[in-house]
Amino acid sequence: MEDFKRKLRSRITYGIAYGLLVLLVMCIAWITEIEDHATSFALGFSCGILLVVIAYILKCRSALKSEDKLRALYIEETDERQKHIGERVGATGINISIAVFSLAMLISNYYSPIVFFTLLAVTLFIVLLKSMLILYYAKRI
Amino acid sequence: MQSALCIAGGGCVRTKIVELRKAHRISQTELANAVGVTRQTITSIEVEKYTASLVLAYKIAKYFGKSIEEVFDFSEVEGE
Numbered sequence: 575m576e577d578f579k580r581k582l583r584s585r586i587t588y589g590i591a592y593g594l595l596v597l598l599v600m601c602i603a604w605i606t607e608i609e610d611h612a613t614s615f616a617l618g619f620s621c622g623i624l625l626v627v628i629a630y631i632l633k634c635r636s637a638l639k640s641e642d643k644l645r646a647l648y649i650e651e652t653d654e655r656q657k658h659i660g661e662r663v664g665a666t667g668i669n670i671s672i673a674v675f676s677l678a679m680l681i682s683n684y685y686s687p688i689v690f691f692t693l694l695a696v697t698l699f700i701v702l703l704k705s706m707l708i709l710y711y712a713k714r715i
Numbered sequence: 716m717q718s719a720l721c722i723a724g725g726g727c728v729r730t731k732i733v734e735l736r737k738a739h740r741i742s743q744t745e746l747a748n749a750v751g752v753t754r755q756t757i758t759s760i761e762v763e764k765y766t767a768s769l770v771l772a773y774k775i776a777k778y779f780g781k782s783i784e785e786v787f788d789f790s791e792v793e794g795e
Contacts, residue, residue, distance in 0.1 A: 645748075648751075649747075649748070649751055649752060649753055650753065652751065653751075653752050653753045653756055654752060654756065654767075654768050654770075654771060655752065655753065655755065655756040655759055655765050656753065656756075658765070
């Protein structure tokens, strides 16, 4: 359980570091008065993730203060059925993504070359990623 | 009554977890906490939706003070 406590503490540290980074970027954007759509979206997106990170930090801090909550969180994170579900979701998700993007790519070719090449790049990236992960885990397991 | 537990890539084994739990008068939550999984995992094993790993099967058997073979009946897969 000490290893898990260390893991939680390092996650809290990374979370705080991420929060400070977002604050720094927001300050820079505010000082330099950057208000274009892309920057606003990126900042909004980062703030959304920051809210999730803050919620997780609070959960970790609460677990570190109580042995019962710590054990509950440990079980929640190491439960083999949850891991199995995660693995199945990941594998199925990648296959469905490849199928959907491929179909969208074929249809988009009739309407927009830009969308077609974008979807082609995304599909090739996912296929490449899947192939690399298969090779990686085939060697590791 | 024994419930069937399907093994990935193979046949089925039966488990006596429900009977043992009732005999020891313990809840699914108590068993789950003792072996380090969620209550839902114990439920899934009992209702034959999930296959327990070898490690979890060992922990469950050890908790009841029995061998794996006494908790999980592999007779149906022996002939495969």
